Amino acid sequence: VQAYVKEIRSEARGPQIILSRTDAGLIFKLFEMEVPEIYEGIVRIVAVAREPGERTKIAVASRDADVDPVGACVGMKGSRVQAVVQELRGEKVDIVPWTEDTAKFVCNAIAPADVSRVLIDEKNETIELIVPDDQLSLAIGRRGQNVRLASQLVGWRLDITSETKVDELKDELRYFLSANIKELALDDMEYMFKLGFHSAENIINADAIELTAIPGVEEEFAMRIQDSCEDLLEARETNALWPAEGRDAAMRAWWGEDDEAQAAGGDEPEVDAAEDQEVDEAALLD
Numbered sequence: 001v002q003a004y005v006k007e008i009r010s011e012a013r014g015p016q017i018i019l020s021r022t023d024a025g026l027i028f029k030l031f032e033m034e035v036p037e038i039y040e041g042i043v044r045i046v047a048v049a050r051e052p053g054e055r056t057k058i059a060v061a062s063r064d065a066d067v068d069p070v071g072a073c074v075g076m077k078g079s080r081v082q083a084v085v086q087e088l089r090g091e092k093v094d095i096v097p098w099t100e101d102t103a104k105f106v107c108n109a110i111a112p113a114d115v116s117r118v119l120i121d122e123k124n125e126t127i128e129l130i131v132p133d134d135q136l137s138l139a140i141g142r143r144g145q146n147v148r149l150a151s152q153l154v155g156w157r158l159d160i161t162s163e164t165k166v167d168e169l170k171d172e173l174r175y176f177l178s179a180n181i182k183e184l185a186l187d188d189m190e191y192m193f194k195l196g197f198h199s200a201e202n203i204i205n206a207d208a209i210e211l212t213a214i215p216g217v218e219e220e221f222a223m224r225i226q227d228s229c230e231d232l233l234e235a236r237e238t239n240a241l242w243p244a245e246g247r248d249a250a251m252r253a254w255w256g257e258d259d260e261a262q263a264a265g266g267d268e269p270e271v272d273a274a275e276d277q278e279v280d281e282a283a284l285l286d
Contacts (some may be wrong), residue, residue: 004029005053022052030087031058037072039106046098049152053091057109057149059098070095096153102127106158109150113139116163119196124205126157128196136162169199176200176232181225188214200229200236 003019004026010016020026027048037043043062050056060069074081085093096108103118106127117130131139139160140147151158161169170193177184192214195202203211204226211222249281 002026002030015143022050024048024050027058027084028092030084031073031080034083035073035075037062037067037069043069043072047153047155049149051145051149053089055094055145055149056088057094057096057153059096059105059109059153061098070097089278094149102154102156105195106150106154106156108157109153110139110146110160115139119202121205124157125155126159127154128152128159128161128202130161130163133162133164136160139260166198172232172236173198173200173229174201176235177225177228181228183221184217184225188216191215200232203245204233241261 001021003021004023005017006020006023006025007018009018010013025216027050028045031045032038033041040065043060045058046061048056058073060073062069062072071264072080075083081093081095085091094111099105099108102120102138106118106129107115110129113131113135115129115131115135119128119130121127129139138146147158147160174186174189178186178188179259192198192211195213197206197211204227206226208219208222208226211217211225212219214222217225
């Protein structure tokens with residue numbers, strides 16, 4: 001049995017040697033045995049995130065620009081990494097390249113999922129990843145394992161949001177801020193979204209001075225926007241954000257789509273009574 005010597009304790013009855021097969025140090029040593037470049041110091045393992053018996057992610061970097069760190073660890077036809085996996089009794093091992101660029105590194109860490117945008121909150125050490133809808137479950141992983149390991153590897157808290165959810169948060173902000181802060185133009189809101197402030201939580205957690213990057217927004221005005229966002233969260237919790245007819249109807253009215261549809265559509269088409277009854281029953285089931 002190969003194990004990692006985690007600790008040696010000096011006891012009265014003699015030294016006690018503590019062995020472990022779950023410690024991250026075992027990963028370092030196994031790769032050091034299988035990969036000559038790691039043993040020689042050309043390639044180094046920068047970080048390890050592990051859930052023993054299930055999955056491990058390691059971030060590797062090379063001191064030599066001519067040596068691919070991931071390729072060196074994988075080996076010819078995967079021979080090197082497979083030797084490690086075999087010793088770990090089939091534990092899955094993901095090898096990703098390490099980089100000083102935090103945004104790029106977190107995209108590598110969350111692989112195999114693709115990322116659309118990365119928003120970094122250095123103050124709270126939080127990174128928000130916006131992913132396509134069809135990549136959301138892949139990014140999170142089974143029981144949240146993929147995002148959990150990626151978070152451990154990067155050392156930051158990771159929040160994953162789908163593009164559809166981001167669009168809903170933007171609509172929510174547009175609707176609420178337009179009703180409560182008349183001075184904030186729609187173009188200013190769009191610029192605010194480009195800066196990464198697409199939800200009430202983003203705005204509240206930011207410093208007011210950061211919001212002054214929006215044209216025409218002074219610090220006092222920025223604090224008003226933050227106060228309004230706190231009201232938005234309260235309205236969301238009490239289900240008082242949208243009027244009785246619901247979000248979709250409110251958004252159509254806000255964008256003026258109902259008026260445009262009536263102007264373009266003319267008379268409403270006639271509906272057979274039986275067909276109308278079926279529609280009502282389907283709506284009731286919904």
